[in-house]
Structures are given as structure tokens and as C-alpha cells.
Amino acid sequence: EAGALTEGHAHLDIGLHLEPRLVGVRYQAARSEALAGNWTDIERLLLAPVDAVSPFSYWADRFRLSLWRGNAAWMDDLDLASLTGLTEDERLLAVDVATLLREKKPALEMRARIDAMRTSPATGSRTKTLLSQLQAEGAGYLGDRERCVSCVLAAVDTGLFDSPWLERCPALACAVGGPELEGARATVKARADAVIAALRSERS
Numbered sequence: 131e132a133g134a135l136t137e138g139h140a141h142l143d144i145g146l147h148l149e150p151r152l153v154g155v156r157y158q159a160a161r162s163e164a165l166a167g168n169w170t171d172i173e174r175l176l177l178a179p180v181d182a183v184s185p186f187s188y189w190a191d192r193f194r195l196s197l198w199r200g201n202a203a204w205m206d207d208l209d210l211a212s213l214t215g216l217t218e219d220e221r222l223l224a225v226d227v228a229t230l231l232r233e234k235k236p237a238l239e240m241r242a243r244i245d246a247m248r249t250s251p252a253t254g255s256r257t258k259t260l261l262s263q264l265q266a267e268g269a270g271y272l273g274d275r276e277r278c279v280s281c282v283l284a285a286v287d288t289g290l291f292d293s294p295w296l297e298r299c300p301a302l303a304c305a306v307g308g309p310e311l312e313g314a315r316a317t318v319k320a321r322a323d324a325v326i327a328a329l330r331s332e333r334s
Contacts, residue, residue: 157191164198165298177204185215193227194264197271198300202231230268241265248284258288267301278305286314291321 160175176195180188196204210225226240247253248261266281282296282305290296296306296318305311 157187160191160195164195164300165294169199180214182215185213186220189213189216189220189224193224193231194267196231197227197267200271200300202228205231227268230271234272236268236272236274241268255288259285259290262288263290263292263295266305267299270299270301270304273304275304275308278302279308279310282306282311283314286317289321290318291325293318293322 157175160172163169163171163175172195176192192204196202205228208228210221210228213221213224216224223240223243226237229235230237230240244261244265248258248265253261262281262285266278266285269275269277269281282290282302296302296311296315299306306315
């Protein structure tokens with residue numbers, strides 16, 4: 131997240147080689163491949179059989195990277211009524227995302243649910259940041275530049291330091307080059323550089 135993609139990817143590859151069942155690592159590797167534009171390798175990582183330990187992560191990343199990819203091809207063979215391992219609330223969220231992907235129109239109930247979670251005092255800052263990122267991606271997928279910018283700025287306000295996401299996420303293409311985000315990009319880059327410096331200082 132902090133920007134050392136090549137170094138981070140190497141560590142992810144080592145982790146997967148040593149223990150292929152580390153599903154969290156597999157999904158992080160898929161996101162890393164997506165930011166690098168390597169979509170062929172993503173299918174090997176993302177479309178493996180459903181993981182019984184982390185089914186929500188499996189489906190969430192599959193749907194999220196479909197937004198990044200810009201199409202619903204990975205949804206074509208899914209029966210949304212019977213996604214395995216999900217709670218009813220998670221399944222409803224999956225249906226909303228699939229509707230957005232397939233029909234390219236806002237899922238207003240999903241937007242309201244995520245807005246409520248993002249503004250709740252009970253939601254931590256890291257979760258608020260992630261929710262704003264997800265909303266930015268959905269808006270970008272739909273070409274809603276104004277909302278995409280607004281959601282990116284909300285993520286920055288709650289501590290975003292994921293510089294590769296901001297600079298490379300395909301779903302943000304409609305917004306990221308605009309003047310409204312120049313200051314935000316500089317802020318995120320400075321945070322990411324500070325994280326990398328701290329990590330490397332601990333190793334030395």
C-alpha cells in the first residue's frame with residue numbers, strides 16, 4: 131500500500147510459494163497484479179475455488195477487481211442467490227455490486243448503506259478510508275467524476291496512504307489526473323514515503 135510495489139510483490143510471491151492457502155496474501159497479490167496491469171495472472175489468483183475460511187474476502191475481491199477491470203465478465207457464471215459462505219447482509223451487498231457491474235447504474239441502497247457505515251462514530255478511521263475507496267471505485271466505474279473525486283478526498287481525510295491505489299487504480303481514471311486531486315496525491319505520497327522510511331529503518 132505504501133508504494134514499494136516491486137519489493138512488496140516479491141514478498142507476496144514468496145508467501146504464496148511457501149503456503150498457497152494464505153488466502154489474504156493471494157488476494158493482496160491479485161490487487162498488486164491489477165495495479166501493475168497484469169490481468170492474466172489475476173485470474174489464476176482470483177478465480178480459484180471459493181475459500182471456506184474467508185468466503186467474504188473471496189467474493190469481495192472478485193467483485194472489486196471487476197470494477198477495476200471495467201467489466202462484469204467474472205460475474206457471468208455466478209448465481210447471486212446462492213453465493214456460498216455469505217451472511218444474508220453480505221449476499222445483499224454482493225447483489226448490489228453485481229447490479230452496478232452488470233447494468234452500469236448506481237445501486238442507491240448500497241450507497242446509502244455504505245454512507246451510513248462510513249459516517250458512523252462506531253466505524254474506525256481505517257474502515258472509513260476503505261469504504262471511501264470502494265465508493266470512489268464504484269463512482270469511477272460509472273464515470274461519475276464529481277462523486278469519485280469527493281470519495282477520494284474523503285479517503286484522504288481519514289488517513290489514506292495507499293499511493294499505488296490512488297495513482298494506478300483503473301477505476302479512478304476519470305478523476306485522478308484532475309487539478310482537484312493534486313494536493314491529495316501529494317499528501318498521500320508523503321504519507322506513503324514516511325511509512326516506507328519507517329519500515330526500512332526498523333530493518334537496519
